[in-house]
Amino acid sequence: MGLLQQLNDELSGVISSVQQSVVQIRDGRQSGGAGTIWHSDGLILTNAHVVRRDPVQIALGDGRVLTAQLIARDGERDLAALAVEANGLPVIAPGDSRQLHAGQWVMAVGHPWGVTNAVTGGVVIGVGKKMPELNVFTQDWVVADLHLRPGNSGGPMIDVDGRLIGVNTLMTGPGVGVAVAVDSVKDFLKKALNATPIRVETGKSAGAFV
Template sequence: MRERTMKHHARLLLPALLWLATACERGTPQGPPAGADGRPSLPLPPPPLPPADAAAGDPPRVVEPLPSLAPLVAQVRPSVVNIIAAVQVAQPVWGPYGRQGYVPRTVSNSLGSGFIIDAEGHVLTNSHVIGRANVISVQLDDGREVPAKLVGMERRVDLAVLDIDVEGLRPLELGDSAGVRVGDYVVAIGNPFGLSNTVTAGIVSAVGREVTSEVPGYADFIQTDASINTGNSGGPLVDLHGRVIGINTMIQAEGQGIGFAVPINMVKQVLPQLLAHGSVARSWLGLWWRTLDAKTARALGLTVPAGQAARVVVVDVAPDGPAARGGLRPNDVILSFGGQPIERPALFPWVASTAPVGRPVDVEVWRDGRAEHLSVVPMEVPE
């Protein structure tokens, strides 16, 4: 009887033990579960920890989109124009009874860029774009092509001023190139290879760059890596406020991303004369000079104050010229001219040639171990 009861209890207890064992296996696995192919699969990775700012209750950070130059371009582009400068000659037309008249024939054509500077229709571009052209036209941003008249030209600054008779123009603001810093972002707009309204961007790579060009002039260029190509000449180089800081002029053909622009402050200095007279009256001092470095100073036996090396030293003066009448002598070291320190000798020709004709200019020189101030009255360059 007792044996029968135990067998009965065993039959009842066995399913419960089997269920408990199965439950234990599910709760405490002995190894990774097998995949469909019978091989063990890797366990799931633990959930990632929340970021520190999220844990502190801060809102999630939002990634801002990159800024766009589109608003700046929309502001500047209507003021940028294409320049078509042609040299035309009269070609005779012959008929059965001899010469019957003439027709114009284009013998050379130049494409460039320019930009509007006032509501009266004055346009700035490079003088090398115009060259000797006798037929000039300007293509506006809206596609209209209008004739242009040459107002004036200054080849030493590679500058030309045109005039167009159009109403409703949008001029560009001329900025201050003296405040340009290496690393500033700039935008160039022009007509490279006839591709009008091409926009490129970059930074100012250098300032005060001295570059030798085909046109001998003044060396004080802004260097930029904004892409400049044939046809960009005369176009504006603008800052991120849309102000013109330079006029794109040339490139280093042997390299890439090496372009140069004439600083706008140089342009502003001669622009009033070009608008009023069509030319620039350059002043003349009547002296010859050279750069003073430490080696030259020792050779000449000059003692200059600390920090005054790499200045301008007078080599000779023209008899009865403005410099001679003002008291300048050979071996004088020019420290400042018209109150402007001559810290870069390459700028001295520009400073001297743009001094007011017929007005006294204060010249500070270093002579015999001390500074002296002289008064020189520049005259116009002799014919």
């Protein structure tokens, strides 16, 4: 029991820290979506399908509600970058999705059905471009046996150390969640933030967006 309690306490601490870096994106829909603070000066990462208007309202973990501007969007990757006027924001340390392997424990944080900072967990099923039921092969995905719901999209998928290893994106079946791998996220940000004007693309996916 002592070991289990220690593990529980450690995970609770990790989750509490990560939750401070998760924002709620409000665009008028009931479930809205989530976002992850990528940089302390106000750069926020989310899914492209979450941002259906510009600007949008962002609720921070400290209760502030700010207006965010869309600065980059890629529909094929289903990623978008937003900016708010703020500094000193808490960020999640990026991990390395290339080091993930089947069986590792991961967790997803988001706002399913409007419930803020809800957490779900499971193990990695696989990582790669060719995942069952996915029609997009231009980037890496992380597939895990955890439940994602409307409002989880754009939120972080993290490892047990609280490092970002993916951006929650869709469900491909009962209890199977899919995230854009963090190494694809890094590539998106590197290219999109150096590009002018903002690049807008469209893409398709076989799963159900959350």
